[in-house]
Amino acid sequence: MRKILIVFAHPLVSKSRVNSKLIQAVNKMNGVTVRDLYEEYPDFFIDVKKEQDLLLSHDIIIWQHPFYWYSAPAILKEWFDLVLEHGFAYGRTGSALKGKYTMSVITTGGRKETYSDEGHNKYPIRQFLLPYEQASRLCNMQYLPPLVFHGTHLMKERDLDIAQMDYVKLLTLLRDEKQPLSEIKNSMFANEYNNE
């Protein structure tokens, strides 16, 4: 069984419709640890050693967050800056995370079509996620295709239920090692993989 760590960043969970529902569903799953950064560190003073230890004891690291200004809520950047330390995560002697897998799970207000050359967000979503992909590579980890829920403002209760089920299904698949991760790697989005 692979151990999954969800590094979760949402500054206002009480107002969240989508992420709160997603987190609720996976929070009690066996083999899944949820790290709610805003809850743990309301003052932004991240316990680096604790976060690094959590990384060491898990196989797959998921960054889950709403998409804010084409990026993530601020605390996730702080987490990257402090936790993925030189000498630990990268650099000549930094190989602690080697062989682990990473993935983004994000929700966007913009509909899928808006993230294209013709759409008002201009670029495909995978392009905005390149920093996560390349940071993973720098740390000798493999970035799996992201799970993306677009058009959150238009999501009805039924859509939220489906999103929740999709997330549980994906994490179950990842956790239970039923299929090699190399198969997921070939998709553009984990959504596609999940629907096969």
Ligand SMILES: Cc1cc2nc3c(=O)[nH]c(=O)nc-3n(C[C@H](O)[C@H](O)[C@H](O)COP(=O)(O)O)c2cc1C
């Ligand atoms: C500060 C802020 C910035 C946002 N920036 C973006 C953005 O760049 N692209 C986008 O598609 N949606 C953007 N949104 C919409 C959020 O992604 C959307 O509200 C969120 O994914 C919904 O998830 P939730 O119900 O868990 O809060 C932004 C929302 C806020 C509050």
